[in-house]
Amino acid sequence: MSEVHPTADDSRPRADPPRSDRAPHRAARTPRPPRARTSSIDREILALAVPALGALVAEPLFVLVDSAVVGRLGTAQLAGLALASNLLLTVVGLCVFLAYATTAVVARLMGAGREREALQAGVDGMWLALGVGAGLAALAWLGAPAAVSALGGTGEVATHAVAYLRASAAGLPGMLLVLAATGVLRGLQDTRTPLAVASTGAVVNAGLNITLVYGAGMGIAGSGLGTALTQLAMAATLTVVVVRGARARGASLRPAAGGIWASVVAGLPLLVRTASLRLAILLTVSVATRLGDVTLAAHQIVGSLWGLAAFALDALAIAAQALVGHGLGARDVAHVRAVLRRALRWGMLAGVVIGVVIGGAGWWLAPLFGSDDAVRAAAAAGLAVCGLFMPMAGWVFVLDGVLIGAGDGRYLAAVGMVTLVVYAPAALAVAVWAPDGAAGVAWLWAAFAGVFMLARAVTTGVRARGSRWMVMGA
Known part of the structure; x- marks a missing residue:
């Protein structure tokens, strides 16, 4: 995440705090903590890292499930999935800044005791994710044939890749909202909620894929739609959690232009x-x-x-x-x-x-x-x-x-x-x-x-x- 940037509200963090606000040059020589404190820090690290690892491992299960389900349709369908999923993963991977930037801003504000502003910054980051996701969804739908062709897709393989991309495009706002909401919760030092949502999502995704691909006879498009629906449901769940936290701390749920711009600059x-x-x-x-x-x-x-x-x-x-x-x-x-x-x-x-x-x-x-x-x-x-x-x-x-x-x-x-x-x-x-x-x-x-x-x-x-x-x- 980048440094926190100014917004229209002077109560928000500033990119360039006064020199007195910076850590002294000799901060690196801080004495080592006592053993009891070291154990406490280890517990803090592991309490966040272990659930985070579970959530990280749950996400790739989406691709594995899609591959297993689509692979039974045929080689051309599986090849089409390979092209389409790589395009999606690249796009979503580049947008991971939505999680990282939000984590940094929310964590810093929480540490300063400014809880309302922390949740407000998180809400603004989620509005940004929704806007970017909607734009990317439209681009994915319109540009699917050109993108697949640029990767060398032709014939039946290209047809299946385009079908998957267009069916899954609706899930892009959900995917990016999941990133931003996860960043908010990490900033609040909550990695268990994203783990629970990601794990449940992996199970739901498997069921939806099988139902839509085979039960509804939608083929590879059913796999893309199943993943999109799952991501939207995960986004809705995490959004409810963040909204509850924001309301409890008196933060506004309306998008603020200054806050959204600060999220852009930070990301x-x-x-x-x-x-x-x-x-x-x-x-x-x-x-x-x-x-x-x-x-x-x-x-x-x-x-x-x-x-x-x-x-x-x-x-x-x-x-x-x-x-x-x-x-x-x-x-x-x-x-x-x-x-x-x-x-x-x-x-x-x-x-x-x-x-x-x-x-x-x-x-x-x-x-x-x-x-x-x-x-x-x-x-x-x-x-x-x-x-x-x-x-x-x-x-x-x-x-x-x-x-x-x-x-x-x-x-x-x-x-x-x-x-x-x-x-x-x-x-x-x-x-x-x-x-x-x-x-x-x-x-x-x-x-x-x-x-x-x-x-x-x-x-x-x-x-x-x-x-x-x-x-x-x-």
Whole structure:
């Protein structure tokens, strides 16, 4: 999330607080907390991270259910789903700033004791999500054929992809409202409600998909409609929860132009930051494609397991976002530094454990995804490299969450593009010199998990060591 920005209401947070409001330069030397306090911070982190992990894991079940249901219709339908779902996931992924920005603003205001303003900012962020979602839904409906064609879809595959996109387009406002409402609740340090809603939604989605695809005979369009209806229901549920909290604290439910604009300004840097990550991933896929079929197939396996591991690390980052934002709002430098230290330790510990599992079990995990010996060997090599760098990934994910929680989005946007520039030559070198197969996958993941993540570790680590990101108060 970016720094909090001014609105028409002077009672709202300001982007550039007076110098006296900033943490002292020597805040980094805050004494270590006593053991009892350290245990308390650990409990706070885990109390937020564990439910957040459950909610993060529940979301991919939507795609898995869609794939399982549509896969029985035929190969062309499944290929169409692959194109359409990737388009949707890219769009929604770029809009994740709606959750991150809202978390930071709400957490900071809650820490400052300004509960009404915190809920008001959350409501404004949800209005923004609804507006953006409605616009994207219209674009998805109108631009579905062109978007599918741009990805290379033709013939029957393109027909099914367009059908799925148009059927699911109505759910885009719901998907983005879920992001924004989840951000509000995280800022309130409530990660259990999103878990309950996401888990229930995954079950409802499965039932609706089967009913509409087979019972109603709608085919692939039924899968898209089922997902859209589920997302709208989830959005309605979370909206009711936020509205109740807003009313209890006297916040207005009407959209405020100044508040919505503040949400836009706060979210734009995080959109740039997310775009830099997506570009790095797309560049990696492009290199894998250039190296050959074996490398590309193995890269898909490694990337899937890397993404699964990222959920655990993301959960810790989410906990850090909420706790750091709250601590800065309360002007509690010692607590913020303590959260930073403990979250980093948890992140690196999780990275070590996940790295050992992924790297050490690569030879046993790879065969689960196919029978081609060359692909399995290449995937095992890539997983070994991932395992080696996973502790550093844990460090990066947590620091990313800390700086997002501090509202340091502008810095993250700037260094996101820097790290992309640093990574690009390494990726292109792999494309030119690496061979297809195990060596190619190993070198490609050494570039992504090593060079790219190291660049992110350095840029976020240097920032976290200082105090410029620690803007105190609301």
